[in-house]
Amino acid sequence: MNTLRLVLANLRKAAVAEERQGYTNTGALGGFSVFLNGILPRLEQLVPGRNLTLMRQIALRYAHMSPLKRREAFPALLAEIDGLTEEAGEQRPAGEERSVSGEERLTAEKRSVSGEEQPAAAGGPGVCGRPSALSPGGHGKGAGISGFPEKVKDSSLQFLKGVGPERMKQLQGLGLETARDLLLYFPRRYEDRRLRSFEELRDGETASVYGTVVYGQVSPGRIKVIKLGIEQGRHVIQAVWFNRTYVLRQYPVGTRVVVTGKIQCQRHLCEILAADIESADGEGSARDEIVPVYSETARLSSKTLRGIVRQVVDRTEGLFPEFLGAGAGEKWMERAQAYREIHFPRSAESLALARTRLVWEEVLFLQLAVALLRRGPADAASPALNRDTGMVAGLLAGLPFGLTKAQERVIGEILRDMAGTKGMARLVQGDVGSGKTVVAMAALLRAVESGYQGAMMAPTEILAEQHYQSLEKSLTPLGVKIALLLGSQSRSLRDETLRRLALGQVQVVVGTHALIQESVSFRRLGLAVTDEQHRFGVRQRSLLRGKGESPHVLVLTATPIPRTLALTLYGDLQLSVIDEMPAGRKPVLTRRLSERGRPSLEKFMEEQMSRGRQIYVVCPLVQGSEMSDLVSAEERAEALQRRFPQQRIALLHGRMKGGEKEAVMHEFQRGGIHILVATTVVEVGVNVPNASVMVIEGAERFGLAQLHQLRGRVGRGSEQSYCILMSEAKSSRRLEVLCRTQDGFKIAEEDLRLRGPGELMGTRQHGLPELRLTDLSRDGLLVEQAHLFAQKVLAEPDRYQAVLEAVSGLYDSGKTGIH
Numbered sequence: 026m027n028t029l030r031l032v033l034a035n036l037r038k039a040a041v042a043e044e045r046q047g048y049t050n051t052g053a054l055g056g057f058s059v060f061l062n063g064i065l066p067r068l069e070q071l072v073p074g075r076n077l078t079l080m081r082q083i084a085l086r087y088a089h090m091s092p093l094k095r096r097e098a099f100p101a102l103l104a105e106i107d108g109l110t111e112e113a114g115e116q117r118p119a120g121e122e123r124s125v126s127g128e129e130r131l132t133a134e135k136r137s138v139s140g141e142e143q144p145a146a147a148g149g150p151g152v153c154g155r156p157s158a159l160s161p162g163g164h165g166k167g168a169g170i171s172g173f174p175e176k177v178k179d180s181s182l183q184f185l186k187g188v189g190p191e192r193m194k195q196l197q198g199l200g201l202e203t204a205r206d207l208l209l210y211f212p213r214r215y216e217d218r219r220l221r222s223f224e225e226l227r228d229g230e231t232a233s234v235y236g237t238v239v240y241g242q243v244s245p246g247r248i249k250v251i252k253l254g255i256e257q258g259r260h261v262i263q264a265v266w267f268n269r270t271y272v273l274r275q276y277p278v279g280t281r282v283v284v285t286g287k288i289q290c291q292r293h294l295c296e297i298l299a300a301d302i303e304s305a306d307g308e309g310s311a312r313d314e315i316v317p318v319y320s321e322t323a324r325l326s327s328k329t330l331r332g333i334v335r336q337v338v339d340r341t342e343g344l345f346p347e348f349l350g351a352g353a354g355e356k357w358m359e360r361a362q363a364y365r366e367i368h369f370p371r372s373a374e375s376l377a378l379a380r381t382r383l384v385w386e387e388v389l390f391l392q393l394a395v396a397l398l399r400r401g402p403a404d405a406a407s408p409a410l411n412r413d414t415g416m417v418a419g420l421l422a423g424l425p426f427g428l429t430k431a432q433e434r435v436i437g438e439i440l441r442d443m444a445g446t447k448g449m450a451r452l453v454q455g456d457v458g459s460g461k462t463v464v465a466m467a468a469l470l471r472a473v474e475s476g477y478q479g480a481m482m483a484p485t486e487i488l489a490e491q492h493y494q495s496l497e498k499s500l501t502p503l504g505v506k507i508a509l510l511l512g513s514q515s516r517s518l519r520d521e522t523l524r525r526l527a528l529g530q531v532q533v534v535v536g537t538h539a540l541i542q543e544s545v546s547f548r549r550l551g552l553a554v555t556d557e558q559h560r561f562g563v564r565q566r567s568l569l570r571g572k573g574e575s576p577h578v579l580v581l582t583a584t585p586i587p588r589t590l591a592l593t594l595y596g597d598l599q600l601s602v603i604d605e606m607p608a609g610r611k612p613v614l615t616r617r618l619s620e621r622g623r624p625s626l627e628k629f630m631e632e633q634m635s636r637g638r639q640i641y642v643v644c645p646l647v648q649g650s651e652m653s654d655l656v657s658a659e660e661r662a663e664a665l666q667r668r669f670p671q672q673r674i675a676l677l678h679g680r681m682k683g684g685e686k687e688a689v690m691h692e693f694q695r696g697g698i699h700i701l702v703a704t705t706v707v708e709v710g711v712n713v714p715n716a717s718v719m720v721i722e723g724a725e726r727f728g729l730a731q732l733h734q735l736r737g738r739v740g741r742g743s744e745q746s747y748c749i750l751m752s753e754a755k756s757s758r759r760l761e762v763l764c765r766t767q768d769g770f771k772i773a774e775e776d777l778r779l780r781g782p783g784e785l786m787g788t789r790q791h792g793l794p795e796l797r798l799t800d801l802s803r804d805g806l807l808v809e810q811a812h813l814f815a816q817k818v819l820a821e822p823d824r825y826q827a828v829l830e831a832v833s834g835l836y837d838s839g840k841t842g843i844h
């Protein structure tokens with residue numbers, strides 16, 4: 026993007042921001058004109074100045090209008106900016122009109138911000154809305170979800186009309202290489218292009234009208250205003266464009282046209298701010314009434330994409346086999362038809378049905394892919410771990426606290442599973458600090474007393490070390506032999522542990538992913554626990570499982586997962602929820618503070634330390650950098666040491682060696698360090714109940730779930746704890762959510778809404794398909810239905826062979842990188 030286009034893009038952003046904020050007086054456009062004033066002299070050296078001056082004038086002109094006037098003038102402003110942008114960039118090849126105007130795009134932006142779209146499946150939108158939140162930017166290339174035969178997947182797009190080498194490059198820029206990619210490039214939204222008569226038109230709406238061009242004119246001046254008179258019966262309506270003079274050439278007087286755009290009426294006179302025009306002459310002039318709008322780029326318009334997708338849909342008809350047998354498919358639209366309708370719907374109803382089918386299928390395929398991966402090679406019987414020699418009871422008797430009812434219930438569920446040979450596959454979900462460790466300990470002890478080994482895998486060395494320490498404290502007195510296995514350990518130490526594990530001299534091993542290395546073998550692994558905290562994928566889990574003869578599997582996860590996500594990612598696991606916090610826990614008081622509040626924060630820290638409390642300070646960076654004004658851990662530690670010369674302040678970050686980290690953590694746990702300045706290495710699972718203050722620097726830099734995890738490091742004892750979010754951001758939804766609630770479920774739901782599922786699930790890292798169509802925060806019902814069907818498929822694989830083939834063909838290791 027050249028500089029001028031960049032400035033224009035910012036001007037546009039400012040305009041859109043203004044519109045969204047309802048034209049408050051301190052408008053973004055005003056700010057932008059001030060900004061332009063400041064940078065103008067420098068910019069004029071870089072780009073021809075006349076456009077810049079013009080832009081500044083535009084910004085100033087609009088900034089000085091009253092809010093009401095500005096609202097009215099907004100579409101014209103956007104059109105003006107878009108016209109300039111087009112001029113500033115390379116001209117489009119002839120015949121490639123822009124099909125989506127600024128106005129339309131804005132409508133889409135506004136919709137996606139306000140979340141006003143309703144899922145089509147849940148009763149139908151106005152046809153104009155997207156059928157659901159087809160998340161913008163969700164079109165990335167990746168292992169898509171479908172069961173297209175090879176022919177479709179691999180056929181290059183160059184066989185299509187109008188796709189030459191240049192166009193192909195543009196398509197590749199969007200990650201579209203094959204017919205399959207294009208079929209999975211779902212529309213971002215749809216436009217209602219049912220024709221209206223002039224009498225039906227209402228101010229402010231977007232509509233399509235049909236008529237004959239009766240005149241065409243262009244106004245002189247810098248910004249060219251093009252007007253076409255469109256006649257329908259006795260009426261003429263004027264269609265307006267800015268700087269698109271080709272319209273006059275392509276649609277001369279006498280042409281029959283359909284024009285789509287925003288209607289603007291003043292008194293009795295209506296105009297249409299045109300976004301699109303098509304010729305209605307020619308054979309039959311069959312036209313779509315609901316038109317897909319694709320995410321476009323500067324060189325590849327939605328309209329062009331539409332033409333290409335149309336050809337693909339026409340040519341691949343009948344090539345997508347239905348994998349549902351007779352009867353099962355009654356409920357769902359037929360597969361090939363669904364792919365056609367999602368791109369070119371015949372009606373709002375058929376669009377809703379198509380989307381329903383494809384979302385269901387998408388989730389079903391992902392659930393099955395995950396389940397197949399996790400299941401591992403064989404479904405052999407697991408050992409029945411049912412001997413009770415009093416070890417579990419011994420553990421509980423030795424604890425300084427009584428279990429919560431939830432912990433008791435969950436331990437009961439686990440021990441029951443382990444006593445059978447079916448093989449436990451259970452997920453324990455419990456919010457930060459709810460006491461999952463003791464639950465895992467009980468399970469490990471049951472494996473040991475039944476004569477088997479247990480393994481517990483943690484996502485970081487610090488956490489593995491910490492689990493090891495608590496297990497050692499509680500299990501060693503019961504005579505259990507425990508070992509720790511980390512990647513950073515010395516070779517000789519590791520070899521010794523490996524030898525003892527293979528001989529069965531170690532009964533419980535705790536470690537990081539070092540546990541799943543090839544060199545690790547167990548004598549009799551009966552239980553594999555993974556403390557996931559969102560860090561592991563299915564692959565690691567199944568690898569650990571493969572280390573024994575079908576050991577029982579227990580997965581611990583800290584952040585509560587919204588049900589839809591849990592069903593999708595862990596749908597094949599039984600679920601146990603620790604839904605109760607240990608008695609006496611007080612909610613962590615959470616506050617936002619800006620830099621101005623630092624002196625009072627430091628006073629508060631001083632007071633807390635004088636009461637014997639310890640403090641975490643978490644920073645987004647380890648070291649300072651010229652590129653960023655973020656606070657680094659090193660700088661903060663130095664500043665704090667100057668401020669509190671009497672206190673012990675230590676640094677902890679990921680670049681330190683394993684041994685150093687361990688020593689610092691140990692010292693903090695012992696109470697020898699007052700303030701621990703750290704990066705997010707403390708995020709997961711660190712447990713120091715005496716630490717009661719968590720200060721998070723640059724808090725707006727962290728994700729919501731991450732902030733919740735960080736906050737979870739305090740409030741783990743009976744003292745009142747505090748979390749201070751340092752942030753200069755004027756407003757932040759995430760930080761507000763955090764101040765408002767402690768409820769991990771609410772936070773996770775919000776996180777899902779803000780970030781989208783791809784990132785939360787980590788599907789990208791693990792080579793799993795992305796959900797392109799599904800919106801987990803809205804499509805709950807379809808996720809549940811897919812889950813039920815997936816269970817049926819897994820229970821009767823022979824009956825559903827066709828479904829499994831469709832899934833495994835797509836997700837074999839060659840394609841996903843999963844082994």
Ligand SMILES: Nc1ncnc2c1ncn2[C@@H]1O[C@H](COP(=O)(O)OP(=O)(O)OP(=O)(O)O)[C@@H](O)[C@H]1O
Nearest residue numbers: 426427428429457458459460461462583607710712
């Ligand atoms: N029933 C209980 N009553 C009082 N304290 C408890 C109880 N259960 C666990 N604890 C203590 O609460 C603290 C947190 O427990 P634990 O570390 O197991 O939490 P967690 O669920 O693993 O949390 P995180 O996900 O943050 O790691 C520990 O100090 C633990 O000893």
